[in-house]
Amino acid sequence: MKNNRIILKKILSNKESLDILNNTAEGLNTSAVITDINGDILANIGNLDPEAAAGSFPLNIKGEKAGSAVGNKNAQVIASMINYMLAAEYNKRDLIDEVSNSYKEINLFYDFTEKILDCNSVSDIVLLTLSLIKSFIKVDTVSIMLKNDETNWIDVISAYDCDEKTVKNSIMPFNGESIAEFVMLSGNAEIINDISIDGWTAPSGGKTGSMMCAPLKIKNRVIGAINIATENISEFTSSDLKLFTILSHNAAVCVENVRLYKDLKEIFMSTVYALAETIEMRDNYTGNHTKRVMEYSCAIGETLGMEKDALEVLRLSAILHDIGKIGVRDDVLLKPSKLTNEEFALMKKHPVFGEEILRKIKGLEHVVPGVKHHHERHDGRGYPDGLKEDEIELNAKIISVADTFDAMTLDSPYRKGLDSKTAIDELIKYSGTQFDAKIVDAFIRAFPYIDMHKSNNIFKIGDDLNG
Ligand SMILES: [Fe+2]
Numbered sequence: 001m002k003n004n005r006i007i008l009k010k011i012l013s014n015k016e017s018l019d020i021l022n023n024t025a026e027g028l029n030t031s032a033v034i035t036d037i038n039g040d041i042l043a044n045i046g047n048l049d050p051e052a053a054a055g056s057f058p059l060n061i062k063g064e065k066a067g068s069a070v071g072n073k074n075a076q077v078i079a080s081m082i083n084y085m086l087a088a089e090y091n092k093r094d095l096i097d098e099v100s101n102s103y104k105e106i107n108l109f110y111d112f113t114e115k116i117l118d119c120n121s122v123s124d125i126v127l128l129t130l131s132l133i134k135s136f137i138k139v140d141t142v143s144i145m146l147k148n149d150e151t152n153w154i155d156v157i158s159a160y161d162c163d164e165k166t167v168k169n170s171i172m173p174f175n176g177e178s179i180a181e182f183v184m185l186s187g188n189a190e191i192i193n194d195i196s197i198d199g200w201t202a203p204s205g206g207k208t209g210s211m212m213c214a215p216l217k218i219k220n221r222v223i224g225a226i227n228i229a230t231e232n233i234s235e236f237t238s239s240d241l242k243l244f245t246i247l248s249h250n251a252a253v254c255v256e257n258v259r260l261y262k263d264l265k266e267i268f269m270s271t272v273y274a275l276a277e278t279i280e281m282r283d284n285y286t287g288n289h290t291k292r293v294m295e296y297s298c299a300i301g302e303t304l305g306m307e308k309d310a311l312e313v314l315r316l317s318a319i320l321h322d323i324g325k326i327g328v329r330d331d332v333l334l335k336p337s338k339l340t341n342e343e344f345a346l347m348k349k350h351p352v353f354g355e356e357i358l359r360k361i362k363g364l365e366h367v368v369p370g371v372k373h374h375h376e377r378h379d380g381r382g383y384p385d386g387l388k389e390d391e392i393e394l395n396a397k398i399i400s401v402a403d404t405f406d407a408m409t410l411d412s413p414y415r416k417g418l419d420s421k422t423a424i425d426e427l428i429k430y431s432g433t434q435f436d437a438k439i440v441d442a443f444i445r446a447f448p449y450i451d452m453h454k455s456n457n458i459f460k461i462g463d464d465l466n467g
Contacts, residue, residue: 004066004086005036007093008059011085012043021045025078032071032078034059042067045078061086105243108136112247116254120261122146123167125254126159129226129247134161137240139228141208144216144255145172145180146224154180154224179213180225187222189214189245191236210234212241214248218256226251268363276319278326283334289406294318296402297395299446300439304398317370317395321403324354324371336414348383351375370395374403379433389436397436401427401443404435420447 011017012034022045025031031046057079059067066086069079112132119125122144130142143158148171156170174181183190193210211229215222226248276290297318301311325333328350332343339347355372358364373387373396380388382400408423418426424444431440 004061004064007061007086007089008034008036008066008082009042011082011089017085018043018045021078021081024081025075028074028077030072030074030078032057032069032075034067034069034082036067037065045069046071059083059086061090101239104136108132108243109246112250116250119254120258122157122255122258123159125251125258126157126167129228129251130159130161133228133244133247136243137228137236138230138234140231141227141229143227143229144224144251145178145184145227146216146255147174147184147222154178179211180227183213183215183225184222187215187217187220189241189248191238191241193235194233210236212236212244214241214245216248216252216255218252223252223256223259272316272319272364275323279322282325282330289410290319290322292406293321293399293402295450296405296443296446297398299450300398300402300442303442303446304394304438313366314370314395314398316364317367317374318399318402320354320358320364320367321371321374321399322350322354323357324350324352326357327353348375352384367395369393370399372396374399376400377434378436382434392436397439401435401439405443 021043025046031044033041034043034045035041054072055070055075057069057071057076058065059069059079059082069075069082071078112128115128115132116125119128126142126144130139133139133142140161141158143156146155146157148155151171152174153171154174156168156172158168158170159166160168172178176182176185179190179192179195189212191210191212195208195211208229209232211227213225213227216224216226228244280288280290294315298311298315301314306314328347332339332346335343351372351374355368358368358371370393372384373382373392376382376385376387376392376396377400378389378392378397380386405423405427408426409417409420411417417423424447427435427440427443431437
């Protein structure tokens with residue numbers, strides 16, 4: 001209604017339109033007062049004396065009243081001309097809206113396609129969808145639901161407009177009660193404009209009035225569904241659904257990529273662990289030494305504020321730090337008594353053997369410095385290269401502290417390990433000579449919070465599917 005009045009006022013304020021109407025009125029020897037739907041006078045065509053008005057003729061836009069033309073019998077022609085002008089103006093605006101919407105759609109797709117390639121997790125995909133789609137469609141929540149074939153439940157990853165940076169993870173049973181399950185089974189997108197009337201279960205974690213749900217499909221395989229929802233009753237249109245469905249295709253491809261990447265990473269980590277385990281299996285007395293060195297190293301890295309990617313390299317380096325011991329003979333590696341000079345010289349080669357093994361494995365190049373130099377000393381008296389201070393790579397300095405602490409506290413059939421406090425005192429004693437003082441300090445700060453029971457799996461995947 002408000003728009004109708006604006007369109008009518010616009011026509012009556014246009015000089016060319018007014019000239020046409022006044023000339024027509026003069027030719028027909030008629031006149032008309034044009035009013036809006038409230039009866040306010042907007043124009044007087046042909047200078048009608050309102051007292052002489054004989055009839056009122058409606059002015060409409062698409063069947064909705066916009067105002068009236070009041071005049072004598074011939075004023076109906078004026079009304080018809082204005083109605084024609086109103087229809088033309090309305091269609092012009094419609095066309096502008098359509099072009100503008102198409103432009104926004106193209107922009108949305110461009111943004112989405114470009115940015116979704118950077119998503120490394122389903123959480124990222126949910127957040128990206130929410131931040132982009134809400135500029136186009138009224139939406140409060142975006143959630144992705146993934147069928148978990150192992151549990152036969154659904155993993156739900158949701159983000160809310162009120163708190164865009166937070167993603168909530170939950171699970172729900174696959175029992176056929178939600179619209180998402182219906183969509184997963186049918187493979188077709190749906191609009192639910194009033195969820196209370198349609199009787200569906202709302203997605204968990206939020207009040208829902210209306211929603212659209214589209215399947216996440218890879219070729220013909222449905223891997224889940226994506227929902228957008230509003231708290232209030234809304235009027236999602238078929239063009240909204242079309243737009244959302246196209247977005248869902250991109251989201252599906254990206255979700256699948258995240259899954260494949262996660263599978264690949266698990267295979268990679270399993271292989272890395274299998275490599276590390278070959279050493280542990282040769283020397284039973286080190287029981288889980290690799291795991292503890294990894295936990296200590298990561299705790300130090302986190303305390304130092306290392307970024308996620310750097311921590312990942314540190315973790316791999318710690319797991320593989322002694323891989324070069326594969327090249328050390330059993331009679332030396334497992335010798336319970338003191339090593340001879342010649343035997344010790346062979347043992348000291350294990351960091352270089354480690355480097356030689358790892359340098360050949362694609363994807364493990366970044367762990368080489370941490371492995372090769374984990375026996376260097378801050379004062380330059382370590383091996384294999386006698387590096388000192390900041391010539392030693394950070395990961396190597398960290399592993400050195402973690403490795404030494406674990407070696408000191410380890411019980412063996414030949415000697416009882418030190419208690420934690422005594423071992424930490426030893427680290428402090430050699431801080432600044434054997435060890436970088438900053439790393440010892442970080443270890444001491446981190447130590448009370450290290451929970452060795454938090455991970456029973458040495459090769460836990462740092463970045464899960466959702467996070
Ligand atoms: Fe070592």
